[in-house]
Amino acid sequence: MTEQETRALVEKLYALSGAGDWEAVDEYMSDDLVIVEAESLPYGGLYPGRTALRDLFAKVMAYWIDPSIEMHAITAGEDRGVGLLTLHVTSRQTGRRLALDIAETFRFRDGKLIEIKPYYFDTHLIVEDCRS
Numbered sequence: 353m354t355e356q357e358t359r360a361l362v363e364k365l366y367a368l369s370g371a372g373d374w375e376a377v378d379e380y381m382s383d384d385l386v387i388v389e390a391e392s393l394p395y396g397g398l399y400p401g402r403t404a405l406r407d408l409f410a411k412v413m414a415y416w417i418d419p420s421i422e423m424h425a426i427t428a429g430e431d432r433g434v435g436l437l438t439l440h441v442t443s444r445q446t447g448r449r450l451a452l453d454i455a456e457t458f459r460f461r462d463g464k465l466i467e468i469k470p471y472y473f474d475t476h477l478i479v480e481d482c483r484s
Contacts, residue, residue: 353463358428362435362458365465370421374406381405382464392475405468415478416441433458452478 353361361380368377387399387408394415399408413419422438439452453473459466472478 353430353460355428355430357463358430358433358458358460359426361460361463361465362426362428362433365458366421366423366426366435369405369409374403377405378402380463380465382461382466385464385466385468387468389470390472390475393472393478415444417444418442431460433460450478 365377365380368380381402381404383402385400385402385404387404389396389399389408391397395408395411399405401407418441420440422440424436424438426433426435428434435454435456435458437454437456439454440449441452442449455471457467457469457471459468
């Protein structure tokens, strides 16, 4: 894929996921997709398979309500993309509104997503809020 194609695919995945169109999202997922969340998070660990993003979203939303994404930038290479964003969420446990700065990396093979790794600026903030 070209850099422009990779960037467009990352943008499309954000749009489809944000709209909750999981059937369309699944079309871009590889059967061997793996999403890696930091172990320190309440929803940390590995999420494998074509429906991993949908499965992870459901698990994450068990902790948060009223999510919104503030996109800052998307950049890409031939088989990798990076989204820089702030995820705004409200804690189900405390009612506190949080702004979580995240860099999400995407890796593709043959036009299909094979890996996502989100990097949170402050996982401690999440862990503390979920334990309150």
